[in-house]
Amino acid sequence: MTLNPRQRKLLDVVRHQRTVSVEELAQQLDVTPQTVRRDIKLMEDAQLLARYHGGVGLPSSVRNIDYNQRQALNSDAKRRIAAAVAGQVPNGCSLLVNIGTTTEEVARALVHHQDLHVVTNNLNVAAILADNPGCEVIIAGGVVRARDRGIVGEATIDFIRQFKVDIGIIGISGLEEDGTLRDFDPREVKVAQAIIEQSREVWLVADHDKFGRQALVRLAHASQIDRLFTDAKPPEGLAKALKDAKVQVVVAA
Structure with missing residues (x-):
């Protein structure tokens, strides 16, 4: 996928904070939680992010994205x-x-x-x-x-x-x-x-x-x-x- 500016900022926030809640992301990006969830779903499918209990974080450091x-x-x-x-x-x-x-x-x-x-x-x-x-x-x-x-x-x-x-x-x-x-x-x-x-x-x-x-x-x-x-x-x-x-x-x- 090609990230738009909002998705790029979302990924930067997660990389900086390691794990973060959907509500906090929505507040920082000034969008609705529904928009954040849609972005997270797309980025999770691309293995750029991973969902954890209560929020989202970076994917495993053990397995690479598929070729x-x-x-x-x-x-x-x-x-x-x-x-x-x-x-x-x-x-x-x-x-x-x-x-x-x-x-x-x-x-x-x-x-x-x-x-x-x-x-x-x-x-x-x-x-x-x-x-x-x-x-x-x-x-x-x-x-x-x-x-x-x-x-x-x-x-x-x-x-x-x-x-x-x-x-x-x-x-x-x-x-x-x-x-x-x-x-x-x-x-x-x-x-x-x-x-x-x-x-x-x-x-x-x-x-x-x-x-x-x-x-x-x-x-x-x-x-x-x-x-x-x-x-x-x-x-x-x-x-x-x-x-x-x-x-x-x-x-x-």
């Missing part, structure tokens, strides 16, 4: 982020690209680049870039996850460690206020950490819904990335953490 839902969520924002990334990727460079719906959009935005050498553990990224005759695609070995065609496992990590690339492009599930990058699957996290280690520059792609989102596993810290490509200005606390970590923030128009 098909993530594909549709903020799709326009992801395309804008991808276009911004493609505008800064030079022809003739080497890339490591990990699992994620935003990194898949980046692959689509790179289909006309020339002389790229791309190593990926994402079969969707590989399939997209295989249509570009000016791109060499190298697929990591390992265990294929049926739900999103990501490749994970120790064999994947060992394979990636053979390379040293110009740019590593990674997606995440959550970016906390202190600059901590988080995700859900420990196996996926280990692969992403290997990508960070083997990249001369690390570019993070994350739409605004990732700001403050809870996820179980620590992946890295903002100090380990060089650029953040997003679609909205980060909130104040996160913006300070990114500035302190000397991360270049690119907000896609």
Whole structure:
């Protein structure tokens, strides 16, 4: 779903307060409780919120949103982020690209680049870039996850460690206020950490819904990335953490 301004504010309130009642949300948003309940139902279906006894809160930090839902969520924002990334990727460079719906959009935005050498553990990224005759695609070995065609496992990590690339492009599930990058699957996290280690520059792609989102596993810290490509200005606390970590923030128009 694409959130309207009221729904965006509702989500921001819940992220700030963790749990909040329908009546309090209605008061803060200056709308009726019925309107709040309708918004909550839509956002619960998209797994952005979860209902608890007496109110609403953030969904579990243990389970990610289903892949098909993530594909549709903020799709326009992801395309804008991808276009911004493609505008800064030079022809003739080497890339490591990990699992994620935003990194898949980046692959689509790179289909006309020339002389790229791309190593990926994402079969969707590989399939997209295989249509570009000016791109060499190298697929990591390992265990294929049926739900999103990501490749994970120790064999994947060992394979990636053979390379040293110009740019590593990674997606995440959550970016906390202190600059901590988080995700859900420990196996996926280990692969992403290997990508960070083997990249001369690390570019993070994350739409605004990732700001403050809870996820179980620590992946890295903002100090380990060089650029953040997003679609909205980060909130104040996160913006300070990114500035302190000397991360270049690119907000896609």
